[in-house]
Amino acid sequence: MNDLQNKRILLGLSGGIACYKAAELCRALVKAGAQVQVVMTEAATHFITPVTLQALSNREVFTSQWDDRPANNMAHIELGRGVDAILVAPASADFMAKLLHGRADDLLSLTCLARPLQQVPLILAPAMNREMWAHPATQRNVQQLKADGTVVLDVGQGDQACGEVGDGRMLEADEILDDLIAHFQPKRLSGRRVLVTAGPTYEALDPVRGITNLSSGKMGFAMARAAREAGAQVVLVAGPVSLPTPRGVRRVDVRSALQMQAAVQAEMAQADVFVATAAVADWRPTNASDQKIKKDGSGQTPVLSFTENPDILAGVASSDRARSGQLFCVGFAAESHDLLSNAQAKRERKGVPLLAGNIGPATFGQDDNALLLIDAHGTLELPHASKLTLARQLVEQIAARLPRDGTPVLP
């Protein structure tokens, strides 16, 4: 995905062992379509060479405020103009302290200070020893930098280069990339709380067997990510899938439809939007065996009986919260044929204001999909695209339908 296509990023490196991760980050930014200009502090050059960053960014690297390559001899002005963001990764404790005071005795801090404040966001990925991170001075600086409008990303937790364990590692390159991509998404769901179900459910027959379906969970995980990128607080109730949790999303893992229903019921009072992408099993074995069902040698097959699972979405859609317009419900419809008529009927049957229809066999497990949105007024086709692209488009459609002034949105 070229999520950073046409974005110009100034990647700054201050001194720290996490500079080795900046090489990978630089590569990831370029791969995502960004034009990357690297600026390094003198300290950073002790950890990684400018040659490495030059090769990865396909551009000459700047390290000195006395560099006379820019025609006007003002590298600190030239470099910070026209970029979409300055990303400093790693941002050392010392570099953050320097920024806080508006000090500018090297090219990177000069460029940060001289950037047009309203147009060029400054994003920091801190990296340091856990004691340095926890120190009141650093924490004070982080708070003040945020108050000054700087975006300070989280730190990672775990083993540190110094041999200690704790908070302060720089995030991994892919995490910083995701945060940067999210930074550029419109904040259409800012202040909203979104609850998403995703994946299949698994209905046990016995301790080692069960029935499930081919849903991969990718659409639901993309929905959770897109909602988070749009500024929402997101809870993702996930059936058994092995996908990584999107950044900033709270995940609740479940297995069966009944567990999914219980998790949704526990969360729905704190949600403004409910998006049901899960492919919930329609039936569960009436009596799951505690022990493995064994062959008895007679050639007889076991007789299984099933009970219908509750319809989680219909249940939420008929709650007081949803009916009064406080909780906006979005359903999905996985059909194998007659998408329009089946999905229209399903929207009415479930009592939801918006439903996204798709052809199940064509999308289960794939990275792409196409959606047919249906509401009370008509239909809208979202043509074939990646699931994340579709999820962002669906977020836009949901945001446009949310009540701004408390007016309920009813099916």
Ligand code: CTP
């Ligand atoms: N859904 C749900 N609980 C169920 C079944 C479905 O919450 N027990 C939700 C799904 O998450 C989806 C929508 O209802 O948002 C439609 O799911 P789908 O599987 O397409 O339809 P079904 O309701 O199962 O109907 P049918 O099997 O007849 O197509």
